[in-house]
Amino acid sequence: MSVLSVEQVTKIYGSKVKIRAVDHLSLSVEKGEFIAVMGASGSGKSTLLNLISGILPLTSGEIRIDGKDISRLNEEEAARLRRDKLGFVFQDYNLVDTLTLGENIMLPLMFQKKDPDTMRREAHIYAKKLGIDTVFGSRTYEVSGGQAQRAAIARAIIHHPSLLLADEPTGNLDSASAQQVMRIFAALNTEEQVSSLVVTHDPRTASFCGRVVFIRDGKVFHELYREDNQLHFYDEILSVLKFLGGA
């Protein structure tokens, strides 16, 4: 069973002037897969991410996460699905600035009403794994962008979600920090079999993934699978983007 299954999904915005942001799009993510979704601005990639996370209603089609049709869920069930099955990483980290980095990491466990000792222990484990244990007690404004994004990743995976969704996770980082963050994604994918879907416009970021899905006008335009080394994959991505006009 796929972790994520997107079947013939369409999303139309507006009532008078209709904009077809996603048009009969199908996509699936298997357990342990690491996928990038690429496309030019307005191609529908962010809409797709919002549809998958259940914060945007579908016009037609079906999205299943771990076999559960998210369009049939009520508000409470959708929240529970996001809480238990999904992890999110945002471009601008979206850390809660009144909490420390460690407390931010604990948040998903707090929503699951885990006991405080477990929360603290788990948070420390992930902080150490992502190399931010030294800034565990720091506030968000006291750390660098790379550290903040690593905390955001730890927060996204601490509750062992079925699918990790990342929206331009390297968009606000310098190239060294961006590389570091993507290496973490790749390591999590290989070591912990975390299924991930990363929306990005950066070919370097996408080259860390195993598959890249290119979207144009709300439809899957092309797919690339990584077979050999990263550099070659990067060149392949670039050539598709040149064709798409997005690079």
Added chain:
Amino acid sequence: MTFGQFVRNSVLRDKDNYAAYWLSSIFTVVVFFVFSADRHHPELSTDLSIRNMMSYAQVAILIFSFGFLTLSIFAFIKKKRQTYGTLLMMGMSKRQVRRMVFLENMLIGSSAVAVGIVIGLVFSHLTVMMMGRFIHLSEIRYVFPWQTIRDTVIGFLAVFALVSLFQGRRLTRIPVRELISGRENEGRNMKFHPVLAILGLASLIFGYLLTAFHEIPWIRSVFERNELLVKNVAPMIISCVCVGLFLVFREFVFLFLDEIRHRSKRYLQEGNAIWVSGLRDKLKSSVTTMFISTVMLTMAFSAIITCITIMTSVRADITAMNPAAILYMSFDGDDEADVNTSLIEQALVENGVEYQAYQYDILEYGDDEMHANKLLRASDYNHQAGTRLAPADGQAIDISGRNAYEATVTVTDTDTLEITGSAKPWLEFHRRNHSYVVSDSTYDRFLSSGKMKIVTAYEYQADDEAQAEEVRFASRVLTERIASGYGTPRMFLARIVDIDLQEYEYGLLGYVAFLFSLIFIVASASLLYFRLVNDARENLPQSRNLYRFGLSVPQILKVQKRQMRVLFLLPLAFAVLSTFFAMNFLINIEAASTHIFVRAACVLMPLILLELGYFALLNQRFEAKLRAYLAIE
């Protein structure tokens, strides 16, 4: 970390944001507590005026608090919308978010109520004692204000709970994707309309000009033709100024800034472009805050100045209306004049009041005392008023207190006198209309004609300020013993009774208005504080970029401080300007004298200095924060 700890941390670690709001809430609670303590005190509550006034004030505070909390909590939620969006995205249910908003605000609210009550307990008995002295209670006992505590807790927690529930519900109605996108684009996408901008400025200027409608010929000529306009001039001024101010903040300042942008050569020099364009963005997102702050500051300044002016001029105004400390007027048929005047003299002597008595007659023609013509002998007038008026025979001097007078007056049906001038009024206020000073011989001629009634006035001049207690006691005794007023052929007036009554009424009103004004000033400062702190925080990344471009820290501070200065001082400047015109209006409708400007300056200066000190403190904090932030770079 439990949910409760999460909520507590999100408030306690965001002290910068909540500080002013919390302090402002405490202050409002304290004022409410003080009013409630006055209202519930067993001795004070026997005074119906105090009880009613304090009840109205309490209700008004709760209504104000509802508005203030709605505005503040809305601003906090707006600022934290991305956080709430992230939490919802991560799986927090809408119910939990609503609970979070509720608990956050109840935490702030309940702590503000608790601290407010403690401060209130310290100060309320002082105000109760002050109020006791005010209504001349010789002794007032201490009563622990249980009822006041109950009212304060119930009243404020209900307001906090209602607003939090309402705002939490409002928040969760916003789609998650909108919340997560973070900052609203209101500031960036709002466009100004040049016509509305000009209309706004015109409305504001017109509103200000209306305050001097007597002095501006073209406005006066329009008003003279339409009495309805004169009657409604105050609402017209308020409407024009409010609409004008809003449009000036919402439209005109942007027209002005755009003009600078396009026309001024200096715009592209010395980094002006950076601070002016940044200011434009900040102004756009601060329109409501600036408008409300300006209105609240204007109301507060005007109320304080007006109350102080009225309170300090009560004695002078009443003395002008009634020149004698004690006045006894005997009309036709008063057989007890001798007995009563003896009583007055006896009471004054017994109470040790030093006085000078003077008796004179007034001739009246007409049944209605307001419209009857009254003649006063020149020698009597001169003796009392300390003047040397010498009207010729057949002439009269108007002492009605009007600015304009007729050329002649027909005293009786057949006798006409020529009016040659005017002098300060002397008779008691209600008898002042159509009163004239004539020569003694003219007076005697009218007296002997028998056409006019004789009213005898017995004036007792005493210093009822220096000997206030003595005169007050004598007056109380006499008021009880002399039957006067409607249905009797006499009138007894003790000036100190009027002064006491007016000082009491205006004092009570002034006390409430003063505390209300302070609430307004504190609330306005709190709204501006939140706006500035928020702006300063949002500006940090931009400051970092400027730093990376090569601007030094002092240069960045200069840019940011200039923006802060405009954002903070613009409402203050408009408030001072609007207050000036409000005072001008009071002078024009003769509700205040030109002395009000001196008093206004005396009252405004400390308030402005307080605001400026507060601003300096904000500036200092911001500078420290910016330096610390850039030091991480």
